[in-house]
Amino acid sequence: MGIPSIPVVLSEFYEQETEKALNEGLPGLRTQWIQGPVWAKTRPELKRDVINGRNPISKQPVMQEIVEKFTKPLTNDEKRTGEIIRDRGPATFTDTEANLRKMFEEKRWTDFLPIVLPTAERVNEMLANTSRDPDEIVGKMSPTNTGNYFEYWTYTVRDVAVNAVMAGAKPEYFPLLLAVASTGKESMSVSDNSFVAALLINGSIRNELGINYTVGAMGPYAHANTTIGRAWTLISINLGNCGKVGTTYMGVVGNPMNLINIVLGENEEESPWEPFSVRKGYRKNENVVSLFEGWGVLSAANWRAASWGKEMNYPTIIKSIFDQQGGLFGATAILSPPIANFVKEAGYRTVEDFETFLVAPAASAGQAAKAKSPAPKPMAPNMSIIVAGGTNNNYYSIGGLRYLQSVQIDNWR
Amino acid sequence: MKWHKSAAVIAALCIGLFCGYSTVGNQAIAQNNTAEKITVLNPLGNPPPIKLKNMAPRLNTLEGKTIYLVDDGYIGGDNLLYEIQDWFKENHPKTTTLYKRKGGGGFEAEDPALWAEMKEKADGIIIALGH
Numbered sequence: 061m062g063i064p065s066i067p068v069v070l071s072e073f074y075e076q077e078t079e080k081a082l083n084e085g086l087p088g089l090r091t092q093w094i095q096g097p098v099w100a101k102t103r104p105e106l107k108r109d110v111i112n113g114r115n116p117i118s119k120q121p122v123m124q125e126i127v128e129k130f131t132k133p134l135t136n137d138e139k140r141t142g143e144i145i146r147d148r149g150p151a152t153f154t155d156t157e158a159n160l161r162k163m164f165e166e167k168r169w170t171d172f173l174p175i176v177l178p179t180a181e182r183v184n185e186m187l188a189n190t191s192r193d194p195d196e197i198v199g200k201m202s203p204t205n206t207g208n209y210f211e212y213w214t215y216t217v218r219d220v221a222v223n224a225v226m227a228g229a230k231p232e233y234f235p236l237l238l239a240v241a242s243t244g245k246e247s248m249s250v251s252d253n254s255f256v257a258a259l260l261i262n263g264s265i266r267n268e269l270g271i272n273y274t275v276g277a278m279g280p281y282a283h284a285n286t287t288i289g290r291a292w293t294l295i296s297i298n299l300g301n302c303g304k305v306g307t308t309y310m311g312v313v314g315n316p317m318n319l320i321n322i323v324l325g326e327n328e329e330e331s332p333w334e335p336f337s338v339r340k341g342y343r344k345n346e347n348v349v350s351l352f353e354g355w356g357v358l359s360a361a362n363w364r365a366a367s368w369g370k371e372m373n374y375p376t377i378i379k380s381i382f383d384q385q386g387g388l389f390g391a392t393a394i395l396s397p398p399i400a401n402f403v404k405e406a407g408y409r410t411v412e413d414f415e416t417f418l419v420a421p422a423a424s425a426g427q428a429a430k431a432k433s434p435a436p437k438p439m440a441p442n443m444s445i446i447v448a449g450g451t452n453n454n455y456y457s458i459g460g461l462r463y464l465q466s467v468q469i470d471n472w473r
Numbered sequence: 474m475k476w477h478k479s480a481a482v483i484a485a486l487c488i489g490l491f492c493g494y495s496t497v498g499n500q501a502i503a504q505n506n507t508a509e510k511i512t513v514l515n516p517l518g519n520p521p522p523i524k525l526k527n528m529a530p531r532l533n534t535l536e537g538k539t540i541y542l543v544d545d546g547y548i549g550g551d552n553l554l555y556e557i558q559d560w561f562k563e564n565h566p567k568t569t570t571l572y573k574r575k576g577g578g579g580f581e582a583e584d585p586a587l588w589a590e591m592k593e594k595a596d597g598i599i600i601a602l603g604h
Binding site: 067069092106110140142154164169 | 510511513514515516517518520522523524525526527528529531533535547548549550553556557564565581588591598599602
């Protein structure tokens with residue numbers, strides 16, 4: 061535009077925005093750093109803290125700096141043009157195992173747990189499980205898949221294999237990991253929401269790979285669920301430049317589920333409904349992985365602890381929980397087979413029937429208004445019902461997870 | 474005689490134990506010094522090249538200039554920009570400031586109409602991002 065511009069940004073974002081300015085080709089961008097937060101402060105508070113305050117980094121008065129940033133001539137560095145070529149370094153590293161482990165951790169190429177070092181032999185074993193060329197570009201990833209805020213890094217089949225090895229994944233998991241990587245969806249979003257990501261696997265590949273979909277489906281109780289989830293994390297860190305606190309990770313309180321994410325199979329065998337993937341347009345038994353992102357899920361017993369009884373109206377209880385979910389980041393219920401069967405026997409022959417019931421305006425809306433309680437939030441438009449877990453009790457989890465997309469796995473064999 | 478035999482056995486055991494210990498220790502040291510080197514692959518993806526952009530030339534003065542105060546829509550950004558506007562009125566009365574709420578339906582969304590207006594009328598821009 062050719063007009064001098066000053067972005068006003070909280071100093072907490074100094075590292076992130078400095079890197080962003082560099083990535084955008086403006087390493088000298090004259091950003092004005094201020095004390096945060098701005099949100100929720102009154103105007104007198106903003107006047108005190110920002111207008112009459114100081115830049116927390118330079119310690120100089122904020123408004124004086126803004127004037128200088130408009131009027132101080134550009135330096136030679138700021139006038140620099142051209143292109144900065146960045147390479148990722150050598151293709152291989154040779155050292156003792158101990159030194160390599162230390163280097164990988166110091167460079168933040170790990171999740172801080174011990175890794176399997178990616179020797180050529182191990183990587184080749186992984187590559188043997190796909191017909192794809194090792195140099196084929198699989199996709200591109202950035203620390204957020206919304207918009208173009210962060211730069212996208214590209215990666216090959218071999219790059220995905222390296223990270224799969226590091227995570228301890230078995231070679232037979234590789235096509236599934238390539239399918240996930242092909243979406244370009246990061247498992248750890250930069251968002252200050254501290255999101256978690258999830259993978260749902262449908263099809264015969266669940267049994268082929270040993271993906272757990274019964275007791276403990278969402279937890280780290282099977283090699284496949286655990287290492288596939290961890291591989292997605294390492295792929296995000298190393299191939300998408302994700303998870304660097306201060307620049308590409310800003311989750312305010314963080315989320316422990318980012319370590320291995322939520323990876324589960326759907327319990328198709330004991331579900332009373334069509335598999336999730338079939339409802340998304342895929343054939344039954346087709347191997348499909350579906351991706352989700354959100355705040356995560358909690359046991360419904362946590363949400364509705366007071367509703368325990370001899371006779372449970374699960375559709376109504378589930379609806380009351382859904383009514384509390386905002387529409388911003390979607391909603392997902394992971395129902396154990398007994399709960400799904402209770403819902404079906406209550407008259408919801410298909411998931412779609414149940415969803416229609418869930419999105420209907422809450423019956424208690426009028427009563428809530430009379431009681432001067434906050435009106436129920438609108439139903440989340442992005443809603444997912446998954447059947448997973450064991451049959452040993454009537455438990456289920458609900459929370460904020462929005463469905464993003466599904467991809468076919470066998471294309472990557 | 475019996476005593477001499479016992480002493481010899483004990484001495485031999487001690488020598489044996491000492492030698493054994495020494496051998497194990499030396500082996501450990503030797504392993505550390507000659508630890509096998511292995512080759513591993515680089516785990517990183519490929520960052521794109523950065524094309525440096527021209528910075529806009531600066532202003533000689535703010536007097537008589539028009540500064541657009543652009544709110545990207547994050548909660549509280551408006552109040553911050555109103556306070557900046559008040560500061561300019563008080564400290565740079567010959568500078569015109571105009572508050573504008575960026576359209577486009579999102580923090581990152583483009584607002585071509587506003588961009589065009591600023592290209593024509595703005596001498597400088599302050600954009601407030603909230604948080």
